[in-house]
Amino acid sequence: MRIAFFLVLTIVGALGATAAAAVGAPPALLGVALVVAFLGLACAAGAAAVALHAPDDLREPREPHGPTAPTPLPDDGISRPAFGRLWLAALGAFGVLGLVPLISLARKPGRRVITGWRSGVRLVDENNRPIARDRLVDGSIETVFPQGGVGLAEGSAVLIRVDAELLRVAGEGGAADGYVAFSKICTHAGCPVAIYRHASHELYCPCHQSRFDVLHGARNISGPAPRPLPQLALDVDAQGYLVARGDFGAPVGPDDWDRFS
Template sequence: MTRTDQESRRERAASRVVGAAFGVSALGAAGFATVYATGGQTQLEGVSLAVAFAGLAAGLGVWARRLLPVGGHVEEHEPFDSPASERQLTDEALLGPESPARRSGLVAMLALALAALGGAALFPLRSLLPFDRERPVRALRTTPWAAGIRLVRADGTPVRPAEVVEGTLLTVFPEGHEDRGDVPAFAVRLDPARFAVPPPGGQVDGVVVHSLLCTHAGCPVALYIQETARMLCPCHQSNFDLLAAARPIAGPAARPLPGLPIAVDAEGFLVATGDFTAPPGPGFWSLK
């Protein structure tokens, strides 16, 4: 068998492989379309697409490697140095009497413009540095809750302990900061004899207060299950046991709901005695 015959056989074999690979790719694409059109199934769609792209890649690879001409090819390149005549013209343009470089006034104005642009560019950079603002990490760790701040409803009315009725949930805010996104809390009345772990913020006649923000993704944990004294987050079903310091017992949340230390002021209204016992909401930003 001559060399030409051998090359011809190899090319035919490579052509069959390429054709088979493209056929597999077409089948994978058809399978994806079929699964998608009949209701969809994530795993099958992924496998179908993987088969389609793998077949396409394999076919193109074999085609390029076995069927396209190969070999070394040399292309002549023009010399990198400019001809002497061009260099002379450049020198005359830059150093001649009409050269822009000899117009000192224009050069000075160009330098002034560039310096002004450079100075202006520093102002956006300054906004990234907290010269006159609270640092981001500290801002995330603290809230307006502080000693002496009254617990108020959304309409700004203060709350007395007796107004937290057993079996209900009362959303509260720090007085004067009702519009902050990290401050919402809830007050609920529980039987102190049922506490397996003391509330992190303490309690006043059975009234305990915790952050309303789920420690998984920051959704409001607004579903209260009275029989078991648990809070449920409707977003991802995290479940917190209020009788055990609001620790998570189900769902993706990994931290307890922060507690709010409370007391009663001279007028009989509930007030905070400090900030939350831990940063409210998701704590991914504090991971190291």
């Protein structure tokens, strides 16, 4: 009777889940019905297994382990090791041939990273609006892109406004009107360096906790990043909008084998 009870529970659960799905009941109800159905199945099978009272010491012989007798090879007039090596060499030759389609998929080594920054290119925000010189107050930040390149990771930069006097004391050369900008792509693993700590003037990468000193060209304070965030030297154009003085001062993002230094 116990097994029958569990089987009925399974049926009730499965049909209950069907009904719950049919009437669009919330997931919790559907889930509970599914739990009942599967638990009923598990209990029914488990109870049946226990009720069998089957013997647990049945024996089946094991065959001894060991190598089988070698079969004779076709006679080609060469020794057995040489025969084997030739077969391996033939397979290896196909392996070399197999590299051709694989390599054909890859591009030439050396990533061409196009940031979109040139001298005189305006800084724009996510909505492609240029950044006027009074856009940010002291201590605030904005994600910027080169005009015409909104959304491209390689061109993204973080624009920060700090006290111009602090920058002057620190001897910061790439700043304009209290603004500094750095590549937003971390030199460690390519995460966006998205967090600015105003009190200590540092950028912080939320992925692996690298910290960069904003007042000193984003030099490394701590964390696994091997080099500073590349700086974007800034200027203000005649209309009062922020522009780049050129491309980033260093390659953007994490290094790789083909990036010579």
